[in-house]
Amino acid sequence: MDEIAILSRWLAAQGVELAPGTGLVLLGGGLANRNERIMLASGPAVLRRPPPGELAAGASDMGREFRVMSALSAHLPIVPWPLAFCDDPAVLGTxxxxxxxxxxxxxAGxxxxxxxxxxxxLLVDATLAQMIALHALEPGAVGLGDLGKPEGFYARQLAGWTRRAAAVWPEGMPDVAARLIAALEAVAPPGDDAPVLLHMDLKPDNLLVDPVTMVPTAVIDWDMATRGPRGFDLAxxxxxxxxxxxxxxxxxxRAVPSLTPGWPGRAAIAARYAALGGRDPGPLAWPLxxxxxxxxxxxxxxxxxxxxxxxxxDRYAEFETLALAILDHAGDEFRQDRI
Known part of the structure; x- marks a missing residue:
């Protein structure tokens, strides 16, 4: 049985009808998760799945995304409504x-x-305005008071990404990674104060906009959302x-169009967050x-x-080279306490 037939049968059991003759239309732009447009009897929808193959622990968590979007869509109109979630990988493989x-x-770039x-x-302000609106929500009031583990946020994040780095380079951590990790470990802030809801990847290509007016229509990709210090979302x-x-x-x-002539730099973006009504994110050099x-x-x-x-x-072939360059740049900027 092909995927459409399997999906149709599963959706029917959830009370959702797939439109006759629909197919899977790939929605471009993403680097990892797969997004495909489908047609339901009620109109268009998106089928969203993790990337194929082995996943890092906690990556592409569709269950977390469903829970977060279910909670937020009633409070933030910018969040699309989730319609159905399947946690059984036997249905479509994931x-x-x-x-x-x-x-x-x-x-994107x-x-x-x-x-x-x-x-x-307009695009910059739209992105920051949605981040500020998310951070202004009280997690418990929207049913997400137990999302994630904000206690010791920065130390846990550093430990987790250190483990993932070791998995990427099992033959030995690159020097630029080891030096950066050691520098961060030496002065890790707790990040415990007043945790807010974090998107964890809120950049322009996760904000759908009208291409002319830049008016936002959706914030997408909520699979990493958690609670923690507001400064990390900005970082x-x-x-x-x-x-x-x-x-x-x-x-x-080239993940955001920040190299466009006349665009603001990082310090200006941080200042704009505050100017638009965001609360003080605190020092940003370590989180960045x-x-x-x-x-x-x-x-x-x-x-x-x-x-x-x-x-x-072919674009993935150069990703290690880019990763090492990012690590080298991160170490240089951190030693100079710059954002």
Whole structure:
């Protein structure tokens, strides 16, 4: 039985009807999780699954995403409604999620063709406004008061990403990774104060927008959401925010359009978060270095999956080189206490 037939039967048992003749239409842009448009009798929806092959512990958690989106969609209209979740990998090979489809574009390394100079600031403000709105929610009031483990957040995050780095490079940790980890371990802040809800990857390509007005229609990719210090969500965004003066090797990241002429730098983004109503995120140099470690390890994980034949595409071939460049840059910036 093909996937559509299996999916149709499973959805029917959940009271959701797949439209006759529908297929799976790949939605582009993502580096890992698979997103495909399907048609239900009620309209378009998205079938969302982890990437194929071996997953790192806690990665691409569709169950967490379903829980978080179910809780948040009633309080934040920007969050699409989740429609169904299957935790049985025997159905389609992995757990999967079916959620409401929202129209819009996800903007990664370059702005859409024809975008005017005014669209950049609009996209920046739209991204930060959604982060601020999320951080303003009281976790217990939206049913997420027990999400994650915010106690000792930074120490646990550092320990977890250190383990993942060791798994990426089992033959021996690269010097740039070992040095950065040692520097972070020496001065790890607790990150225990007033935990808020964190998206953990809230950047423009996880914000669907109208390509002309930059009005947001959805925030997507909630599979890593947790509770912790608000500064880390901002630091994750800044870890992608490459500036023209950064080393050429890291400019290949191109995850956000921050190299667009006239775009603000990282310090300006942090200041804009506060100007738009975000509370003081605290010092950001340490969280940013951790976020860059996390980013580099994630890129290394994708490179290893490509090596094993689990990911298809030439772009993954250079991901280890980019990961090492990110680690080197992170160490340099951290030693200078810069963001």
């Amino acid at each position: 757990p999967f999620l079916v959620l409401e489809y929202r129209a819009g574009v996800a903007i 370059t702005m859409p063709e024809g975008a005017g100079a005014e669209t950049g600031p 994750v965004l800044l870890s992608y925010w490459i500036e023209p003066g950064d080393p050429v090797a890291v400019q290949a990241l 270095a951790l976020a860059r470690l996390r980013l580099a390890v994630a890129w290394g994980q994708l490179w290893r999956k490509w090596q094993r034949g689990e990911m298809v595409g």
